[in-house]
Amino acid sequence: SYQRALTSFTEYFLSFIVKVEKTGVIIDGAALYYSLYYTSDPKLDQRCGGDYPGFKDEVCNFFKTLQDCEVTPYVFLDGGSDPDKRKTLVSRRKDTEEKAKTIAMTKPEDAVPKGCNVLPPLVKDVFIEILQEKDIMFEQCLGEADPVIVSAANQNQCAVLSIDKDFYIFEVHKGFLHLDNFEWKSKEDGKFPAKLYTRSKFCEHFKLDPALMPVFASIAGNDYSKLQDRGRFARESSSSGEYSIKRLDGMLSFLSKVNLDGLNDSQKRERALSEALKHARKKENQTFKLAIRKYVQPEKPSSKLPSWVRKKVEIGKLTTSVISVVDQKSMMPPVLVEDFSQRSSYTAAYRIRQYFYGLLTKDVQALLCNYVVCISILSVWYLSVQAPEGLRRRMFEEALQVQTSALENIPDQLKLPVCVTVLWFNNLKVGQKAETVLHTLLLWFVCDPNSPGYSCSQSFCDSVSNWQPQPHVAKAFSQWQRCMRQSLHLNQLLCSPLPEPQFHLLERDPPSPLGLRFPLLRWSPLVGSGRQKRKKRGGGRRTNRRKRSDY
Template identity: 30%
Template sequence: MGIHGLMTYVGENHQFFNDLKLKNTKIIIDGNNLYHRLYFDSGLDLQHGGDYDSFTDVVHKFFESLAVCNIQPYVVLDGGCDFTDKKLETLKQRGRDRIQAAHSISRGGGGSVLPLLSREVFKQILNKSQVPFVQCFSEADRDIVTLANQWCCPVLTLDSDFCIFDLKAGYCPLNYFQWRNICTSKETSDCYIPARCFSIDKFCSHFSNMNKSLLPLFAVLNGNDYINLPALETFFSRVRFPIGVHSLSGRKHIRIQGLLNWLANFTDPKEAIENVVKYLPKHDRENIKELLHSSMEEYQQSDVSLEDFFQNGSLVSQIGMELGIFPEWALVALAKGQLAPFISDAVVLKRTILHVQVENMQRSSCHMSSLPIRQVIYGLLLSTNQEPSLSQSPTKASNKIFNITEFDRFHKTLKVSSVQAAVLTEFSCQDLSCIVEVSSSERLRLLLETLQVKDDVIESVPAELKLPIAVTCHWLNHSDPGVKLQHLQALLLGVVYGELCSLMCNSGSEESHTDDIRMAYNQLFKLKTRKQQKGALDIDLAHIFCQWQCCLQMGFYLNQLLRTPLTEPDLTRLYSGTLVHQIYRELKLVTSAEDLLSGSLKACQLYQDLLGAVGSSIPPDFFQKKSKSRPCKKKKQVRLAESSDRSQLEAQPGCDVSNRFEALLGEDLNQTHTCAKNKY
């Protein structure tokens, strides 16, 4: 939620705040707000699909700052869209705004579009850092307020709605929370974070000691995410607000202050509402009164007890139970963040929203590449949650076709389309509740069949990379424009870099182990941090890698829905957009992949294993066909090595000539390269 213009208004009036030295306390954190702000305010990449490794470092530093000050965080995440659909128009407008922002970023302009996998990365960081968190069934605001008042601790967010809620310990806006500036108390030597805390008491006293209960009416009249009635403009055009100070920045702030001064004249909401509707036509008054009352209820505390969840893990959404379409295991998984809100939206609303990335707006949406995966997800969710009629046998009922509504980008507009769910006749589970009873082998079979990958393809791949590699095979067959060898090489080298990062962090005292990977890590890190020409984005290249992220996102969701028959991959260091784009440019200069790994046997072997696994899933001439379909001048076509090349391959350290895909490792085997050697 959000109240138009309120956050900037209160920010210009410092008298509404108390200065705090935050330490030794619990704090309730609006998770959605936090991960957006940490990404956008840290100068992280927005053009190349996101740098999740850098984002991970920022999030770690944030929670380390809290720990130093003995601040105990409890993170609360939004769930699916409101099941009453009151916010649909707002969501559609935000979708349109994101499309325009993505287009602007793609052309080197301004804008804020969060990389696609940021939420899942954030949840993985919370799990690894053992930061307690919960994912609500829908909007989290009211649940946050209830918990904060139960524990009498502040709320950390940047949502103007929290200026309206009556919070016992106040609301700390993120932009005044100086977590990067830890201070030490002279008296106690305790560390603390300087912060400002919004005080609803100071706010109301500024407006002639206004009754706090009038603030929800103010929020509704001024306009929030749930209500924006044209009829209320009649009220604003006719009412005369008390004359106040007009040294404010813009008409919106003048209107906010005038409305608050006007409301302060009334003792309670009932009296104020009567004075609002008297300015409206008589035939509209009762309907508007009813709508105002119902909208104000959004600012009441909820009946959900997050305290029970954080103390003993026992939370099952009352709304979810009342809807009767989720088995208990799914409700628990949603609360623990083990299923995405995308899943609950598909089941409850029969509608999903696909988020735009920085992609080529002249081409089809990147989400088209993952359509077959989504159709299977919808098939699992919809067909297994429909009761067959008495005249139907279970078999006939399961063969019924269901559709779901998707919101996606079409060029630079928001498009609504109907997508047909897959009919899963060979999957033994005919009810969502029985997925827990289906064997792991059958669930794995459905996952791999969806991705069109045979199980022997990923057999030699490390467990945590099996899903990304299977998804990569799917991406090769569904990307438009088609994937070239250098795209695949760049992506896999990026994956190897993520593994190198993990090894460097976890190597401990094994110096020899670290020495083997240090140079390869340094070489790729140097490439990642190389200064790029601003605005010089290869938009078709970005489009191809955005499609991979779409496939990974939906493959990740399907794996979760199937109770993880494949190990859940570590997304925190799996993809670094700036690095992958830089590697692609290097490979186009006829640099070989092995040169970028600086002779590290471990890194080379992992890269070859991944490349060989993907190569075994496609025809030997796959990339030759791609090259022939789009001939390029001044470029050698990628070719399989002839027998005469084997001696040259054998001369390269760490290469396995028995790998039928090995010959694709470089375009020019006769060219020698010098590897950069950096000190760690």
């Protein structure tokens, strides 16, 4: 592929080793949480909903290493996707669905096939929680983060840390650090090695005018365009590498020979693109010009959302899904690892999504008969003011069909999960064992076999820890997690009428009485073995839990 070939170019010839210490770094947040989850040792669960405590350990260790080396991180996260690359996103989603099917059919005792990575649905939410807890500077962008990252990197004179091939093309003054070569686990004497790439060195090596880098990206292949040259450039290459490398080498050689005398940068790009298309016997296409413009004039994303709502998105207090719904009238939820022969687990959260969409599309009247409540809730968007808490709570109760007044004696950490569980259980269809499934879920809310003070029966906990659920039971818990995620986002949209739970294990002084865990984690052999390994190397966590009688 283009990315693999370009990485090969830079890794072996055009990057140089640096020691990372006492500096700032601009981090592509999405690239980081993908990389940390997929490359964790031991491997984190992808089959059973996600290993969020294990993920937290990995993220905290990463930022602790940066702190020890006096590296100041600035994290930027993607918001809404670029509508111009929707076809690419749909294609990637289909590919991810195939990977999810492969993982779902893999036996629990077998490793996930290489290259079949599917990110669990709550990883981004957990990542943001950790950034907030650790006071890591971050911003959630309103659209694609790339333009904001490049601007911040050049303003602060920092390198960019990512895995995105586009940063080979952008002009980043201090260079690009690829996460695959960012060896933060090899810290020694307050520093660790990494490989730094600079665009200037790349252009110098291939004798390419820097103004033509966007042209190179547009014809080589990116999220917007790719020149179908039928092997013409590869055949003209003198490289001894594989086809993809020959193709890129041939393109770079061709572009370096285009006559650019007397032209400004814009004219250089027009001529180079025209010559490349002629060489490949293709007609000029606006798609390539659009792709070039994304690099030359990267536009910082904007949104139709009210300013105070945009601010909540930027500080991570509101999901970026609101941007997709309001600005693009669509939303693409994460791909799930589940039984694809059955209906999607997302159907369990359909009612909650209706309210989420209704609020954003100003169609609340279709959801509530009370006209006063409709107008009051809509004022959140029309007038940019926060509706009274009672009205926001009423909307949440309507969506989940619960009465929050019954939660008075429930710990704050559990209020939202309990509401979700009520909705989930009322719509649960797992036959006569429905109550057993419910009891198991509730016990995992309040019982931790690793805690010295837990009150659950030891024999019960041991038996459940080794239990492999039937497919319909696993499906039920997958549905619960979907309801939990959508309820979390609805709660954020309504300015948190209920306290927001934490999805990773919290350690406070005194220890937190409860950190929310998902029950499927304990039934996954992969996660179980991972926990034992972390404990042996000193990475495990133990927290005190309340007794069931406390609830």
